[in-house]
Amino acid sequence: MKNVFYPFYYDEFKCIGGVCKHNCCIGWEIDIDPDTYKKYQKISGALSERLKANISTEDTPHFVLQQEERCPFLNEDNLCDIILEKGENFLCQICSDHPRFRNFFAHCTEVGLGLCCEEAARLILSQKEPFFMPEKPIDLLTAEEISFFRFRNNIFKKISDRTVPFSERIASLCQGYGISFPKKSHREWADVFLTFEHMDDDWISLLKSLKQAEGVASPGREWDMVLEQLFSYFIYRHLSGGLEDGRYGERILFATLGTLMISFLASVKKHITGVLTIESFIELARLYSSEIEYSEDNTEALLELMEDTF
Ligand code: SF4
Known part of the structure; x- marks a missing residue:
């Protein structure tokens, strides 16, 4: 279709229907x-x-x-x-x-795959190449959109600089844009999320495990590529909303928090079971997405919480 753009992995998606564990x-x-x-x-x-x-x-x-x-x-x-x-x-x-989402611009549309679908999550998180979108013809874009896409491409570029650990990339990205991530421990974040509406009791059990966990660390550098894909997904999906509400910094922090929470939960999982597989990481990302991203109320509550940090 004309004037519609997709991320580089989009065509590989195929619903797994009958064997899907979390059928939509x-x-x-x-x-x-x-x-x-x-x-x-x-x-x-x-x-x-x-x-x-x-x-x-x-x-x-x-x-x-x-x-x-x-x-x-x-x-x-x-x-x-x-x-x-x-x-x-x-x-x-x-x-x-489903599971596609659309971000609309003045003369074009971006389509993506939502992380709440387990097969989409598998595809998104198993990519080895840095996140990539084809360039849009300049005559399709307004002046504001041209600046926006430059800004977003810059984020994709910085976050995929694999010469430094992922945690340093995020820290320098936030510092570069003059935004600071709220200082909260994993327990305090678990408390924040426990106040939100929820659909699946597994989500609440996970948050309770996080709340009780000691010394939660990142899952390890071998997970950097997965975290990079996760963060890029959140940016791709949510940053363009800033064109409407101006909350760019909040949306970068929303993407950072999503990535951080899923890696906290992954670390807890690794601690409990002694092993962290890509399949269990995918399941955590899917669950986070369906509980948070697919709830307008929860997404808005987090954006407002980030607003308070400015
Ligand atoms: S969640 Fe995804 S893979 Fe599962 S049935 Fe729905 S579209 Fe297909």
Whole structure:
């Protein structure tokens, strides 16, 4: 599609559907957009009857979740019956978009993959190359956007300087932009996160383990490349919001905190189990994303907390 830009790994993404451990068709309320709703009303036959029986029109039309909060069209093999019967084009907007997110600019759009999907998280965190976006033609950008992309590219460049440890890259980045990260111990951060709304009890157990843990350190330099990808993801996803609200410093700190919290949790995991695998790191990142990034309230609460540091 014209004027739409993707990160370098985007085309490699493929939903793993039936074998996904945290299937996005479980536990999330799925609203149906008006165009799809109209399309669903026009068909006939058994699928039409099933759609009628499983869509609630209270407020925005949405699928009525079944036992264990499963989408009514998710079958026993964890595959989608709508796709099986009618193909992907018959999905509603939310289902065909997920786990993609979009950042809109004046004349172009950036698309990304959200970390709350385990397969997207696996793809994002296993990249070996520094984060990269194709350059946008200058005639697509406003003057403000040109400055923004220069600023963001500079962040990607600094954070991928692998000649120095990742922790030093972050520290010098924040220092370079004159922003200071709030001074809190891992226990104090656990307390902050424990006040937020949550969805998964595993998240609360992890925060409680963090609160009780002694001497939490970074998971080790061998994890620098993963932390770099994680931080770059947060910057890619969240920094452009600064074009609307001017909170650039807060968004850099939000990205720093996300990276720090996930590495704290990884360190606790390593301490408890004696080993830290990439799969368990991916799971921690996915959980953090679905609890924090995918909650507007939690994201906003952290941005406000960062605002107070200025
Ligand atoms: S969470 Fe990701 S991999 Fe899992 S079913 Fe959803 S889109 Fe597919």
